[in-house]
């Protein structure tokens with residue numbers, strides 16, 4: 010496995026730390042000690058009996074702690090090179106809990122093109138409670154510095170960003186925040202721990218929508234915070250159990266099972282995305298393709314420095330807006346649906362789906378126009394995907 014420039018901080022204790030693919034395939038515990046079960050049991054119990062007063066099995070009530078969820082949290086903590094992991098019912102639940110670290114009056118610098126649901130949560134809800142946000146093209150570090158205020162407590166980024174595939178310098182943002190006692194939060198959903206470990210580059214909190222690559226099969230929702238900050242763990246854990254958006258035992262098991270094959274899936278997603286990105290770039294109906302794996306991508310070198318790959322996400326502008334509805338209607342193998350990161354290829358229209366909550370002027374400034382399509386490339390045969398797009402584009406030509 011290729012190492013990035015960022016220093017790996019692997020699990021402690023073992024003389025020889027396990028590789029990431031081993032950790033993902035086998036989980037933190039390898040097997041369940043009581044029965045020897047190889048697959049982590051689904052502890053479908055809301056509550057746990059105490060042996061006596063002042064005695065505990067380590068488990069009390071499943072909103073706070075559950076053995077299946079705990080195995081998942083331990084496994085993802087190892088995979089992201091973190092000390093702690095907290096599992097939530099959704100990615101939004103995780104982001105909302107992370108933002109609870111701050112208080113009214115605090116200011117956060119946020120990537121200008123990020124998941125629309127995160128925009129809505131910050132702007133429509135936390136904005137109302139006295140938090141302020143600056144929406145910045147964080148791939149331009151000067152703009153990040155310019156947005157700093159005395160009350161800036163954190164930077165929140167997605168890198169690569171959603172959907173414009175801009176790459177932000179994790180180490181530079183972390184250093185900027187650490188100089189003033191602030192935090193860097195990185196939503197690592199797009200690359201997954203297989204391709205990028207932001208904690209190694211200095212990030213304080215890593216966030217995941219496990220609904221995407223971690224789960225990987227479009228069958229469950231989940232969200233995570235991973236970190237190594239002893240000083241933040243208690244507060245985050247309190248937010249998790251107080252708000253109650255914790256991940257259920259069954260969903261925890263689905264994500265654990267999904268994560269076993271994360272490396273295999275990511276490699277295939279990436280291989281397919283590369284083929285499709287180059288093919289789309291040569292297509293007469295496509296104006297421009299956004300893909301971090303292009304050598305002429307403005308942050309190609311930075312990607313190579315802080316990531317181990319380019320992932321499976323592509324977005325592109327069509328030349329003609331008339332092709333938008335026909336493409337969405339005529340794809341058949343590729344499904345017109347929101348979400349990403351599953352084995353099935355999905356095509357999304359960010360304007361009305363993932364980014365519908367963002368005001369027009371801001372959306373356009375970020376590059377999300379009415380001809381932008383986003384493709385989450387699955388693990389099917391790439392020739393079948395190309396054939397599907399070819400057919401769909403052809404059907405659009407009515408003469």
Ligand SMILES: *Cc1c(COP(=O)(O)O)cnc(C)c1O
Pocket residue numbers: 099100101102124126127167171196198199217218219220221230231232
């Ligand atoms: C989907 C997504 C989220 C939200 O996650 P949910 O599991 O849908 O709540 C957050 N960030 C990114 C980058 C996403 O793609």
